[in-house]
Amino acid sequence: MLPGIYSADQPTTFARCYAVTLWQPNALLSHRTAAWLYGWMDEHSMIEATLPAASKARTPFWLRMYRRDLPASDTTEVVQLPVVARERTLIDCIAVMTPEAVARIVDERLATDIDAQVIASKIRSTPRRRGNSRASSQLRSAASGFASEPERVLDRALIACGLRIATNHWVGNYVCDFVDELARVVVEVDGREFHSAPEVFSKDRRRQNDLVLDGWLVLRFSAFDVMANPEKTARQIAGVVRRRRRARN
Template sequence: MSGRFAVATGRRAQSPVGRLLTGLDDRTDNPRRHGPQLGEIAATAMASATPSDTRFQARRRGRDPAVHHARTDDSRLPGGTPRDEAELLIDERLKFGLDPASLLRLLERFPGRRGNAELARQVRLAVTRFASEPERSLGRALHRIGLYLEINAAVGPYICDLVDRRSRTIIEVDGREFHSAAGVFSKDRRRQNALVLDRWLVLRYSAFDVLAAPDVIAGEIASVIRRRRESRR
């Protein structure tokens, strides 16, 4: 595990799913020995995830632990791990060094093994270029409905949160703490004007709204992008 990942995940690497993911590099390096075991390791790790792991995640993200835990109890991966925790760990591990294509090839060699299909599905839905938790959460929600956008992509001189070039649509996720500063606020206005004048549609969402209802916002974005793609044919 790289130093960057160790710093980024902190205590998460000590959770059962975290222990699985931090060991995947070794297993993918030796597929003959470890390939058949990946799904079973995943299922075992997921089954042993504890509520305390989830409450810790909620505190890290600034949410109320009781509310967060109640929501994830109804949305668990096979074996019992809270979906939010597993998705976050998978996304971070793929972002900081584990090659998703290599992992998928390995999992596809053993399709009948317990847990392999779900782990492969999670890898396909992963978001790896996120710069913040709201971006990651929204990216995941978009992937779940089959919409894959560029994340933190260059549009002219600007780096934009999510980009769909076919429809010329940009999605920005703004945290109040950073974007309310006077200089940043003015820069955002100049940047948005430049993009709009260049015929881009810019949709802006607050980080609070994205974390509260990522699937609702993803649905709205998908509807807008679909209409704009059709109108540009």
């Protein structure tokens, strides 16, 4: 596997991670490997790890090493393996993954266990580090408050159109997927259960009638259409919201 490290069987991803830390005691598992250990993504074919900047080591085809010096605050352990801490791992993933691939990870992490302000602080503390510009861009375009994957994707598309509106927001007695109070527009993304369960359909009709009678414009989109063309859906919503904002001012 590695100099002085052997395996009788085909090594698993976890075994390779462990082998790296035996071979290089100063190594920290990082980037997509750390993200996999945190449960953020499926395992990646390449093991990625970080060594101190002065380290020199030749690596096999399945191992990619990054050389840099990290403070103790950027290190932790996962299942007794040394790993780059969550916040720095998120920035690292943004640096090496395509924006489309990393967007879901960014949105989910900022919605659950990582503080966007901590990420911003780390970016400021290392102004010339690779990935900072892309990380800042991801922070600006991150979806928030979503309850489903179609909602997350649509929120991203709306932000790309320059429109930030409230997500999963109360309007009277109802929590609506997207709400713009100035334009009095509600946007609902209908999942499969909307079309398959009669009681869900009837409840949503009553809900929509209540909102319309209270002066709200309700726009409905299927989850299928949102996922098929989120940019088109976002442009339609943005156009309606902006026209109604102007008309109401």
